[in-house]
Amino acid sequence: MTSTHRISVINGPNLGLLGTREPGIYGTGTEENLIGLLEERAADHGLILEYLQSDVEGEIVSAISSAGSISIGLIINPAAYSHYSIAIMDAMKAFPGPVAEVHISQVFTRDPIRRQLLTARAADAVVIGAGLRSYIHAMDIILELFQDRES
Ligand code: DQA
Numbered sequence: 001m002t003s004t005h006r007i008s009v010i011n012g013p014n015l016g017l018l019g020t021r022e023p024g025i026y027g028t029g030t031e032e033n034l035i036g037l038l039e040e041r042a043a044d045h046g047l048i049l050e051y052l053q054s055d056v057e058g059e060i061v062s063a064i065s066s067a068g069s070i071s072i073g074l075i076i077n078p079a080a081y082s083h084y085s086i087a088i089m090d091a092m093k094a095f096p097g098p099v100a101e102v103h104i105s106q107v108f109t110r111d112p113i114r115r116q117l118l119t120a121r122a123a124d125a126v127v128i129g130a131g132l133r134s135y136i137h138a139m140d141i142i143l144e145l146f147q148d149r150e151s
Contacts, residue, residue, distance in 0.1 A: 005046065007142060008067035009038055009135065011053040012060055012079030012088075018104075018132075025105050029132045037132060041139050047072075057081055057088065064091035073142035075135060077102045082119045092122035098145035100138035103128045 011031075014021055019030035035051055042049040050071055052063050060078065067074055074095050078088050082101070092099050099122065106129030107114040120126045125141045127134040 004048070006048045006050050006071040007042055007045075007073050007075070007139065008050040008063075008071040009052075009075045010060060010063050010067070011051075011077050012081050013055040015077060015079055016053045016055070025110075027104070027131050034132050034135065038135060038139065041136050045139070045143050047143075057085055061087050061091045064088070064095055068095050068097075071097065072146050073097045074099045075102055075138045075142060076100070076119075076123075077104070077135075078119045082107075082117050083113060084116075084118055086118065089119045089122045092119060098124045098142050098149070100125045100127060100142050102126075102134045102138045104131055104134055105129060 016031055018026060018034060019028055031053065038051065039049050050067065054060050054063065060081065064074065064076070074097065076092065076099065078085060078101070081088050101120045101123035107117065108128070124145055125138065127138045127141070130137060
């Protein structure tokens with residue numbers, strides 16, 4: 001892995017509120033804590049982190065598309081959009097490298113509307129319910145998938 005390789009992490013709506021948003025479900029770790037964890041793990045893998053959080057569907061679509069030309073892989077938590085955004089699913093399908101979808105909470109044990117994960121259909125891997133560690137597991141998986149594809 002060269003130091004110029006990048007990995008993109010995109011967080012969807014309300015994930016900028018981590019730490020104060022429903023801490024019983026999402027924990028007390030903040031977005032800043034998450035970025036710190038991601039930067040550390042990316043550096044361990046010799047990667048540069050590209051992080052974006054947006055509450056806007058179109059911005060997320062554009063960010064996925066831009067990430068496709070600079071990053072070896074994509075980790076995405078589309079948040080509420082996971083349950084219904086065809087636009088984000090299509091953007092994920094068009095991403096050239098491996099894609100991992102992440103959910104902080106165990107969506108399958110929550111309310112029934114969260115049991116449909118539309119965007120996950122476009123993911124190579126899905127990590128659910130491990131809190132902020134879900135992202136770290138996803139990063140390790142992306143690296144393995146990238147290396148598999150390269151070999
Ligand atoms: C979430 C689960 C979604 O149902 C919810 O809308 C979110 C966060 C998660 O990470 O657990 O905003 O994607």
